[in-house]
Amino acid sequence: MTPKQDTIYAEPNQQIDKFSFDVNVAGVFDDMIKRSIPGYSTIIQTIGDMAYKFVKPETNVYDLGCSLGTATISLRRNIQHPNSRIIAVDSSQSMIERCYENINAYKSSTEVELICCDIRDVDINNASMVVLNFTLQFLDPSDRRALIQKIYNGLNPGGVLVLSEKLKFNDEIIQQHLDSQHLDFKRANGYSELEISQKRTALEDVMRTDTLETHQQRMNECGFQHFNIWFQCFNFASMVAIK
Numbered sequence: 280m281t282p283k284q285d286t287i288y289a290e291p292n293q294q295i296d297k298f299s300f301d302v303n304v305a306g307v308f309d310d311m312i313k314r315s316i317p318g319y320s321t322i323i324q325t326i327g328d329m330a331y332k333f334v335k336p337e338t339n340v341y342d343l344g345c346s347l348g349t350a351t352i353s354l355r356r357n358i359q360h361p362n363s364r365i366i367a368v369d370s371s372q373s374m375i376e377r378c379y380e381n382i383n384a385y386k387s388s389t390e391v392e393l394i395c396c397d398i399r400d401v402d403i404n405n406a407s408m409v410v411l412n413f414t415l416q417f418l419d420p421s422d423r424r425a426l427i428q429k430i431y432n433g434l435n436p437g438g439v440l441v442l443s444e445k446l447k448f449n450d451e452i453i454q455q456h457l458d459s460q461h462l463d464f465k466r467a468n469g470y471s472e473l474e475i476s477q478k479r480t481a482l483e484d485v486m487r488t489d490t491l492e493t494h495q496q497r498m499n500e501c502g503f504q505h506f507n508i509w510f511q512c513f514n515f516a517s518m519v520a521i522k
């Protein structure tokens with residue numbers, strides 16, 4: 280089925296509300312994320328490839344900020360062991376409802392537990408893989424370290440964290456260049472100048488990005504000794520940390 284087209288910011292708005300993962304966004308999210316994040320499909324595919332390699336029998340796999348379940352479905356398709364379990368979490372009720380339908384559209388022997396709650400309140404234990412695919416950037420910056428620490432503590436030795444994020448750059452010239460390439464990507468995917476600028480306003484103070492150096496330092500401080508970026512397209516990156 281072709282996803283419903285994202286026209287949320289297509290008409291001029293008198294007042295632009297803060298971006299939220301409400302029923303309107305959930306209804307067009309498949310289309311929105313594919314047209315907004317360069318490399319999204321590659322990252323989803325590779326999360327599946329990593330699940331094949333990293334997920335061990337009798338362990339938990341977490342998809343934190345699962346939205347419509349795209350990463351969960353990729354994980355589940357690639358897990359080799361029937362006796363592992365995916366715990367998919369999102370705080371948006373509208374996302375969770377649609378995610379439930381998407382997950383149940385496929386049969387699989389891997390159980391998925393869907394939880395509607397804040398990822399800061401979820402217990403992480405006996406994990407062989409944790410996915411934060413473009414979710415950490417929406418968390419209050421002062422809560423990020425505690426979340427990464429909780430993930431580190433809940434991972435088994437040899438377990439993996441996949442962290443995908445929009446990046447910020449200290450170098451102003453690089454920041455401007457990569458941002459303009461991202462805007463060209465959105466234009467090429469059919470977004471108008473009005474859509475781009477209204478969404479940008481809505482995302483201010485809602486999505487706060489970190490530099491790669493901040494991510495690296497936080498990972499190290501939480502105990503991860505093996506960390507690197509495995510994918511980057513413009514200002515979007517996916518990183519891997521192994522315990």
Ligand SMILES: Nc1ncnc2c1ncn2[C@@H]1O[C@H](C[S@+](CC[C@H]([NH3+])C(=O)[O-])CC(=O)[O-])[C@@H](O)[C@H]1O
Pocket residue numbers: 300312343344345346347348349350368369370371374396397398399411412413414417418
């Ligand atoms: N504190 C929180 N607790 C729980 N959920 C949260 C929280 N904050 C934000 N979310 C949820 O995190 C998701 C972020 S989207 C993830 C895409 C997905 N991973 C994908 O692979 O398609 C990324 C984006 O829109 O750029 C939304 O569904 C929020 O409701």
Ligand SMILES: O=C(O)C(=O)Cc1ccccc1
Pocket residue numbers: 311312315316445478482486
């Ligand atoms: O659209 C953007 O400009 C982004 O930075 C990515 C994004 C994608 C989906 C929801 C919110 C932000």
